[in-house]
Amino acid sequence: MRISTGDVFGAPCWVSLMSRDVEASQRFYGGVLEWDFRPGAPGEAFTVAVSHGVPVAGIGELTSDMALAAAWTPYFAVDDADTAVDRIRERTGTVAVGPVSLAGHGRAVLAADPDGAIFGVWEGNVRSEWRVGEGASPAWLELHTRNAFDAALFYGEVLEWATGRTGCCEVAYEEDKVVLRQAGEPVARLASHVGEPTTVDPQLRPRWHVHFRVPDLERATEAALSLGGHRASAVHTAEAERCVTLRDPDGVLFDITETADVASETPI
Template identity: 30%
Template sequence: MPTRDTPWPAGTPCWVDYGAADVDAAKEFYGQLLGWEYSGGDPEFGGYLNASRNGRAASGLGPLTGEGDSPAWTTYFATDDAAATADRIRGAGGQVVVEPMEVGPMGTMVIAVDPQGNAFGLWQGGSHTGAQVYGEPGAYVWNEAAVEDTEAARAFYSAVFGFTYEAVTMEGETDYTTFSTGGDPLGGLGGVHPGLPKGWTTCFGVASTDESVAAVQAAGGKVLLPAEDTEFGRFAVLEDPWGAPFSVMEVPAAG
């Protein structure tokens, strides 16, 4: 299954992390659900942990840092120049919440929101190049945004990352597109649906969607969209016990 040990191309979703209200409880929940092991947590990096699957970095997890913030997953896009990309975000009408910040030798991060208030991040890799595993159980397989104004959102992300878009026909979707920088699709962008998450969300690969749904419910989470079969795999939208949405997709195990 896919692994990567070099920096991701600019504009690619390259990392996801979770801001936790209760770090220990979140570690246990996601560790059980996705088979993660953890390293890091040093005070000098704010207690930030790296979650790994079979020894390869899959995501990050750390305590919430902003007063009033809610637990949530953040999608980070790779950049070769964090400062220049931050300038493009501002120029396109977005806001930079955390200015380019060096995280030791590991890289440079930025937190921003688009003009519709949807949060995302940038990562300019150093010794930490981003996710080393993807597209398999225990790793992210897809990142997408649900937005109020799809046309405006596509214009914004095109200005920032150079995205081009391709319409996708799916049941229940009238304005869904994938985005890319000229190659394979990198993620998706579509409209908001009642009862489902708004903004950027992450879909994780799992060995069994039905078992994952049951595990989330048993741990106190919720089902926002029941498991259903799609042309891409069996899929469900969930909410963890602290109210953070994410989705799962049944994908083949690493081989």
């Protein structure tokens, strides 16, 4: 079932990988995360990752005319992409691509916040069953940035968080992080974890972390290494989960998480 971005405005509504080699990315992520793939809209260099029949993420081709790095990017729902672009620029963010119309399904924008973290906005239809923390969707999204409060102000003004408008996302400070909730459920968190945005190591620069849930962290990590990926962090262990940051063969960072009960809701 599809609903309008106006019904979930401000909330994460999709994640997508911009890849230099879509087929190679399919082989890698299919082996690591056990995804299947199906073509996107006809005529587009885009494929949809599917887990147990449910769309999980997109993989698109990074063409030579795009001044972008290969990366996983979260998209947030907006009523109007043009208005979102104006708000981004007014608040010293950068618009890299868009708004671009995609085969009549909606309009997309790729942008960077003032610290350089890449994100997208989407105006159009979204899948009602895609929700962070549930089902086959990513376990969670987390922005690592210099100042979580400053970042929350930027995204809140761009995406209408905590504005009092009916249906808007709410923001709270919990356990040293800014937590974004939609309809009472956590959908993202923002943490002050990194230094200056000019840091050379991409692991230490402001960026959105996309965590994918796996049933067996060791198996998924071994699969990534055997398929040309690399480990980018030690395994982090908490009471309810274990996670590790990996690089795919193209150098793209992503996170995998094993929870105590993979069928339960992932706590944020």
